[in-house]
Amino acid sequence: MIAGIIGAAGYAGAELIRILLAHPNITGLSLASVSKPGENITSLYPNFLGPVKGNNPSLAKFGTAGTLLVAPEDCIAASDIVFGALPAGTGEGYAKLCLEKGISYIDLSADFRFDGCETYSAWYGKPWQHPDLHLRSVYGLPELNRNRIKELTAAGPVIIGNPGCYPTAVSLACYPALCQNPGAANTCIKPSPGPVIADAISGVSGTGREPARNNHFSECSDAVSAYKVGAHRHTPEINETISKMAGRFVPLVFTPHLGPLNRGILATIYIPLATTTESLTAKPQSKEISEKEAAIRNCYAAFYKDEPFIRVLPENIYAATNRVRQSNYCDMSVHLDHTGSVLIVESAIDNMVKGAAGQAVQNMNIVLGFNETEGLNALPALF
Amino acid sequence: MIAGIIGAAGYAGAELIRILLAHPNITGLSLASVSKPGENITSLYPNFLGPVKGNNPSLAKFGTAGTLLVAPEDCIAASDIVFGALPAGTGEGYAKLCLEKGISYIDLSADFRFDGCETYSAWYGKPWQHPDLHLRSVYGLPELNRNRIKELTAAGPVIIGNPGCYPTAVSLACYPALCQNPGAANTCIKPSPGPVIADAISGVSGTGREPARNNHFSECSDAVSAYKVGAHRHTPEINETISKMAGRFVPLVFTPHLGPLNRGILATIYIPLATTTESLTAKPQSKEISEKEAAIRNCYAAFYKDEPFIRVLPENIYAATNRVRQSNYCDMSVHLDHTGSVLIVESAIDNMVKGAAGQAVQNMNIVLGFNETEGLNALPALF
């Protein structure tokens, strides 16, 4: 099974390479770049160099072109499934070529993340070019849409709109609290209709490989600041996803920050609860509030009990970006504020893995009928 | 004028040393340590070593004891004003000694931060020992209590309850929006009665100098996580302060995080506004919302127009921890979410300066009748 990667020279592309080289069901890779065809991936990423002996079995996956980057069309021609790790607006064209060839396409841009063109064009500044393609696409958040992905796949090649990094971290943290499906394990959680506030911080790899002021070490080390407040393009994606989870429109405030770490997103989600207790002199969390917190934590664990990549953490362990690094896990810890009136969920992912390449491979596994965790089982190091 | 520092061996103590060595009105320092009397501050902090020639004029401020740490009582005896940079529960005793000697005491612990003993004992686990001392004390947030500090000082030596780091960053960011004083420059801001949410991240220096798991480089670099959610002791301090600013009880949710930076706190404050617009497909900030945002930003700037240490940033510049490093500034940027329903203020301070030692020196300047910015005028480097 040959996997193609268009946009292999970017950070998400490189992360796809790393994961797929170790994937037992992928026997070959075809790497493409729009801007750098003809370059060698090992010049761009010397971390992928082989040893002198060159006998690392992973490296044998670089096929006839070896480690040279080819043109996107050649990549599609050589592949059984294709990943597009490209800017918004470029995905539809490659998706079309893939479907025409009869293979599935997993798009890491925003082109296939929205239900309707209106929201997309409002935030991305241009309409879809091929609305019909979107009938064969599905938003690739497996915890929400696993069955839909399988159904669609059963009918032929599909397009996966791989979720954004922030939307993954935020939406997964909201799902157990907002879900209103009959039988959902969240009966102890009563959200109020007020807005969900998602305050998130991302590592610098999220800015991409292009050198810029905001990823210059001297400008971003020892520094934290917000950016694009009220204007980040992941806002409508989160808004649409959590509203779908809730079965109602859920107001959202989303504030992204940039912090001096390489990998990882930590999202802090504030979900207002229906009942409010407020007291200036309240001790830190009464016994009553602690019990309520434990009950909600148990709801979360029950809700996600069959999910292979969600870790609802036990009491006293906080979700932390370092403990999911290079893994596909989404860690979440569940808390109440001192008055018991707001549910606070801390959600941590590796923005390059569960937030991009790892989730894309998870989607590939579903689409191709592999074990969903194949190639994604490595446990993270602490550092 | 001799300044004494009890707790000189800790990070806040060392920061007091750094600032006071450069303070033009302080001619000598007396350094004390409860746990390390007899040790030399230059062994603990070789950054304070003099050059071979020893002719740095600052160093002449180390007096008869030179750079040796003395006992607290000796420090008080030798000083004209005393700083206590010590854990909660230890401040009252030294405050008593200072008042008895007839000199003022600036306390960096939580002992003098609360109006009443009830809140203090609920969160700190023990009551005040000397309630009468608190009649001579004032919460040392100059932007809120400058006049009160001066009034109290006019009547004799005083005790300053120097604010906590998070409360400084959060309260200052809330003040222009919540203040209901007649004539306050905030007529364009209409907060709703809902809870203020303060989501903040602190640098590792906030954990103090004692080595611990949470300040181990390998455990906290490339990592962000929350801690003490619903239980942090700065919660009631913020709650009390912003309620005082508002003239009403303001519900508060406060979530502290730890991030991989040395200095700095960035607080993101969410203040719900009275009017709400919500739309799933809203474009990023309509012109109407942008104008509303600009009006609120102008209110903030007008509100703080006479404050020497508040920088309300122009549009498109976000408050960032690095740009206030080693300075006494509190930078704040003013934003609206994409629906215009929540005011979002980003507030950045250096947790060791405006969040501790710098604000303490600012208070000293007020108490001793110096220019309030004396010794605190250095502009920050970018890195």
Place this chain on the structure above:
Amino acid sequence: MIAGIIGAAGYAGAELIRILLAHPNITGLSLASVSKPGENITSLYPNFLGPVKGNNPSLAKFGTAGTLLVAPEDCIAASDIVFGALPAGTGEGYAKLCLEKGISYIDLSADFRFDGCETYSAWYGKPWQHPDLHLRSVYGLPELNRNRIKELTAAGPVIIGNPGCYPTAVSLACYPALCQNPGAANTCIKPSPGPVIADAISGVSGTGREPARNNHFSECSDAVSAYKVGAHRHTPEINETISKMAGRFVPLVFTPHLGPLNRGILATIYIPLATTTESLTAKPQSKEISEKEAAIRNCYAAFYKDEPFIRVLPENIYAATNRVRQSNYCDMSVHLDHTGSVLIVESAIDNMVKGAAGQAVQNMNIVLGFNETEGLNALPALF
């Protein structure tokens, strides 16, 4: 095949867990701790928590004791091979127990790294307790001693003295230049008898998990300094190893530094060459010198052409710690100074992998007859 890890709670122990959980030939783990028996490894390292579903196949390797740490003796009893990740002076006892049981022991302390007791006791302050054990031990640098490990293994259970982190990075970089074996591919390199200078910098994980001043984030971030100059215990280990490689006594100067990174050692090795050209006005590397440099680089590549974990980098790519992170590679780049008189080799390893746990697993693979690269094939990410 059950692998035991004594000292599982330390960083090297945790790294062994991470690698062995993904090792295809290891079916179970037995974790032991001297100081923390009865604790759960997932409390100490929440990164090893399973997902809600608990279906990560790796986690099934935690055996009857699950993730609880047992006593060392119980670990040895349960295991087919044992790793000791413990301080110097503790390895001999466990080695003895393993040999008595008839299984091999891989020791990550310094106890089995020296040929004679004299050097060990001079630097470690105490003599060997069981000199006879050392007849069954071998210094586990596979690139130097692979055959010796195999020979010894053929005769029964063995003890591996797993090399120190600095000695691995430094010795491997010296080997092609110093080796005098007939037929060695180094005929173009003529070292002078002068001292080899090894200047190295290590990441903070090298200080271990115990919190201390030198691993406090605020003391070691944005900081580089040397430590233990002229006194580091890896000095005699390097000295003995490179002398063995050269077949003569090679004088050594070794200077370790600590830098603000988590993982990695970068060693810069200066090997004086027999011919010296010196000119104040020499241009940066004449064509003649560049050609000489290329020839030496080719010698290095040829020397290591069969080594699976050595990457001799092409011209213009410098060895860098980040590009070997979490991998067992030793990257080296080969340079000449501007006068062509000193060979400069830059050598990068992950101090926790090729410098500790990874090399230990490499040794295990040799001892147990597995493919030498088993469990160690994952290519590193860039970050």
Place this chain on the structure above:
Amino acid sequence: MIAGIIGAAGYAGAELIRILLAHPNITGLSLASVSKPGENITSLYPNFLGPVKGNNPSLAKFGTAGTLLVAPEDCIAASDIVFGALPAGTGEGYAKLCLEKGISYIDLSADFRFDGCETYSAWYGKPWQHPDLHLRSVYGLPELNRNRIKELTAAGPVIIGNPGCYPTAVSLACYPALCQNPGAANTCIKPSPGPVIADAISGVSGTGREPARNNHFSECSDAVSAYKVGAHRHTPEINETISKMAGRFVPLVFTPHLGPLNRGILATIYIPLATTTESLTAKPQSKEISEKEAAIRNCYAAFYKDEPFIRVLPENIYAATNRVRQSNYCDMSVHLDHTGSVLIVESAIDNMVKGAAGQAVQNMNIVLGFNETEGLNALPALF
């Protein structure tokens, strides 16, 4: 006294601004930029924004042009002394204009660092344009050339060739060992004629403000690597300077590295001594060697006893980049290797201060007859 800064938008320029804003003898600044005339320095460096009240006395120094960047010629016209913080090859022109106007020029490029044009053109690829200007120039390392600077200044306006960052850290560490002046306090140090090896690591600010692959956070955090081995342009500058100090040609090997810190250079200098003791089993530093080390350390302290910016550290304290951050100090610690045959000096500076802007201000103080330490007395923080 108005100071002009051409190249104010770069990092060295911004550092000059920071230092000069706090300098008591400088009453005004004129900021110029070749590439960004008309831009506002506070847009480029919001850290220099004033508070709302705008009453920071430092800020009053921004003169008629306020914080707008002017053209270089206008800057020269407005100034009493001018700093050029520009790339190599641009300094001569501005120097000429300054001398013509009758004011001194302090050049931070390499244009005035060499005694002869031959070396400069060999390494920088082009000859001097105005050889006559160099008769009025002096290499501005005050510890070496203080008297020469004063002599030249006595005769009229001068040009200072401000030293490079690496050359400052390395040369100052070599001076006491190599100096052969009669009466020099170094009689206990007997260097051999062998090459001095200088292994140095620099923080990322050394790469300048232009975003590039080598200063991208994700490429350089958690990473150390060498660069330009055998080819760095600071090589001939160091070579010429230490040869002048020694009164003979001193062979040099120089290897620069880049590390994940913002500010600072740590140089490790290896100076071979005339006598060599070598023993494989030597204990870590015999009493004899320790005493020899202490004697050399005392020589260093005596040599620099009148220098205001050199701190020769006591035993057991290692030079560290963090402890000189934002200061003009050069810290050095003195060591012997375990055999006592090589002198190892660790030398730490802030590359932006003593390595650039601070030393430039020190030179300005000498040229203008101010106290040499004016504006440079602030003691560094630990972090």
